[in-house]
Amino acid sequence: MEELVESSKLLKACLDRYIRACSAITLSYSPANKDRNSCLLDAITSELQVVAAYEKSIQTAQSTLSKGRNTCPALVPIESLPSEVLEWIFELAYYSWLRSVDIENFEPVDGEDEDVPSDYIQYDMNVKLPHPMFPETLTRVCVRWRQVALNLHRLWSRIDLPIFSQSYKRLLLRGNAFASRAAMELDVHILMASGEMESKSLYRRMDRFCATIGSKIRALQLTNGVKSHPQFPDSYLASLLAASFAHLTPGTLDHLALIDHYPPGANLIESAELAQSSDRDIIRIKLPQRQIAEILGPIRSLWLKSHFFPWESPAYYGLVDLRLLTSGEARSVSIESAQLRNILSACPKLRTFQCGIEVKEANTATQGSPGPVYLAELEELHLRQMEYYENQDVISLISPGPKPLSLSIQIARPSLSESLFHAHVLAFFARSNVTTLYIESHSSCPRLPLGRLLTDSPKTTCIIGLRGFNLTQETVISIDPGQSYLTQLDCLNLTQCVCHIESLQQMVNICPVRMVKLPEPDLLVDNEERVRWNPRTLDRLAPIFPVVKCVKEDTSVEEWNSWGIVEWDWGTF
Template sequence: MHSNTCFADDNSETGGERSDPTNSDTDDGTTVRPETAIATIQSPNTISPCNERDPAFVPPINTLPTEVLLLIFEYCHYLWRSTSIKKEREDSPAVWDRSVRSLMSLPCPEALSHVCSMWREIILSTPTIWVFLDLYTLCQSSQTFIERSSAFIPRTQNQDLVLRVRLRHEEDGSPSAADSLKEFCSSTAPRLRSLLVDNHAANDTTLFTSLIQTALPKATPGTLLNLFIKDYGARTNSSQEDNTEGLAGWELPTAELCGISQEALDSIVRPIKSLRLSGQFFPWTSPAYHGLVELHLLFIRPARGRRPFIQGHRLRDLLLASPELRILHINLNVTGEDGLLDLPPVPLNHLEELSLRGMSRGVYDVVLPLLAPGNKPLQFTYQTQQMENAPLYCPAVFSFLQRANVTSLYIIGRWSFGQQLSIDELLTSSPTNLQTLGLERLSILEFTPQAEQTEKFSQLSHLYIRKCAIDVDVFKQLLELLPVQVLKLHRPEFRGRLKGDDVEANREIASMIPIVKRVRSSRDMELWDSWEVEYEDPPEPMHSPNSWRNRVWSWLG
């Protein structure tokens, strides 16, 4: 089960299906059950020393200082926790279960503690490695993960905890399973630094809501600093309710439903610094929105009925209450612009990231004039108008770009309108100090270069293209004007070359840019610089031996 030397698994990212952690075969032919794995974590006698076979041999990685090894372990743990779980609405709970089993076939940090005795000693003596607790529903039960997290807690000593609860199944399992989950959340809540409750059940929020009602009242004021609540369940809201505040059908449990006073709930949520809400929200007057450095206000479009909204003056009050805000993601409808234009914009001198992805285009005219970013470099994401020949920059966006130091700009087109990128407008009206430019769902098909455009973007080094139709010759003309050093592509549709064979297009483009990568992940462009992003190999020529061999192996499974 354990190696006597430190090693790296060359097949760890092959993409093949992994074994079921509840019934996995080890190299020696034995079967490991969850309770056995937990006992293995707790037992000090499950591994041989690294130098058992050759006392003089020390693996090169073990010559690194302990603090460097710990950084490597943290990186491995980060990658493991960032692994995507199948969770789209069309995915069945069975697909979710397979993804979870695949994730748990090589769990972290347990797998690291099984490599060699030196690693095991470091990992078991480092409390901060064990503070991350994950609870998933697997076959309508989270018992396996409750047992795993319960084994972690003694090793955390007095460290604050991070709890991530992710639900996918409807609540039709045994009541005892739900009770066990709520009991665990309740017992860990006083030590939580971060709480994430994530609901992907298609039509059920009962368990999701009950977990919030259980955990949030038990949290310790000042200890809970990060609260992420995401409800992706389908929503049908009545249009008959009183909805002056815009949250009818979208509210988080009240203090009364949580079984505590409003004063007690306010004391818990007031110190929070990072608040990500999607699908359920605190009242707009809640102190949860005060003193934040990160705020997400997002929603999934309901099956029918109205969407949540916030009045313009309420949003302005929220922004004024968080002068040190660094990250703002919002796609809510914002109403009531009357009188706002007469008020000065809110100074946000620390703002570093603004995303309007998914926001109705008409709301820009209300939201953007409210914001007065400082001089810090800003990442800005927005979508074009819903029209065939939409300008790249509408007046509200153009005005915002004039008063903000935007160095990373992500522009998302409207695919259903077949929008083309106006390269002339891009080159003449974009911020001059751009360093990263991302383009999504825009066709890059026509361009007539002008002499005065050649010196426009002296700092632009990264260009990201996602799901764009690209005329290769036009794109090459554009690249000649941009000092791009890194080009990343995801599902480009090359035109102007033989259909179905992208090799020539890739070769021509790669000859112009030092680094060209094809992104495998479907993550948003804004996340393409993160560690966990995976890349594809360059496409093989259609008739090359390697291409044929790969296709044969693909057919054979």
């Protein structure tokens, strides 16, 4: 203690003396002196470099003292918590932070301004160099936090590598550091966000990086958000795949996501030894087919957008999470209903299925009409990205088990005289336990008969989500006497809907709703005037709904009532 006090006094005295000396030498130097080699100018220049070094030393001292102060439970109450509770808090905070900076969940948006090139892509680049660099920050608070964070392997298991500038080199070094601190499970996300970075040097570095950590990769997501150059039509995703796939260890990979927002046209992914040289629409993996099968076989979660493995591939066996999507930039991708049936039959423990590709109906006259595939574990079925007249070929193939099911579908323009849902959807309701129903409009903001919504929805429904509907005074609720209908909802999600206060009030009078969730940009119609949601208009919803919540518009409606739909978490299986 005495040493610290004495050193502090000496430091202050020396600093005062030093500042006076700096002032004196500055006053002594004459600007009229144009001699660049004068002793005074050399001294000033030299001291500027010394001061910069002092700044670093002062920061080190400040950091050391802060760490000591932060260990005191009286001043920092969180220090009184057990390490196990701190670990839980760290993980919860880290997960929230990841969700806030993960640009892979955002669709790239083409430039629409006349001064912006048509192929310009605008990303939410909060992830450029995530600040704070979350796990590292935890290690700099105090000695105890450093110990807890370094011993919490899960904090270091997620490696994000967005390639948008030369900073990817720093992120590669960061990834190696994370891998050394993590256990034997890594979740690696690689995103190509700038075509200017594309080079042989990049892929050599990527290859070396993946060779170092490949045996630990349990989840791999490769995302391309860059349009291919007309002279070089190959997908950037193909290069990322080539740099990483060869280093994966068979039997280790649990989750694979290949997301291409701008595919040049390639749709299939095959071994180079099987692909014909004339096949232009194929991404070739320079590995033996047997090795590819050994890597893909144990996968339990598979997300594919725009590029797919052959439908008979072992990649589609034993899955618990399957998502088959296509980009608006890609040419049509289709699967025959018989092929999809085989895939579903090979995944008896499937929990989540999302389909956005065309399913071609089988020739029932020659093949017969077998019953639907029983999926006892199915919890989520999302078909919103399919046209309403296409989803029959998927729904007719599936018979869910007794578990509560979340279903999202698209419907045709509603009518007062007809059911909101086609016959095949109503038949699906009868053989399933739908508790969460998300409905999207096929046409542009049609009026939705709320009476039809309450009578036609499954009576087990607790949550309803609506996207792209007009809920105005003309949608008066009319229910025939004796007709059954929903009498209670836990939550109503509204996105891109035009609403009227009186219509919502009328609905709640018949079917009480505990909570309403909506993104801020939605419109509210009141007294025939459209206004944006704001605190004042939201206050008018409070007498109608006990709980009113706003959500981020860029979050898909299926995620509004869950914590981790988008994030693959192998710990839950």
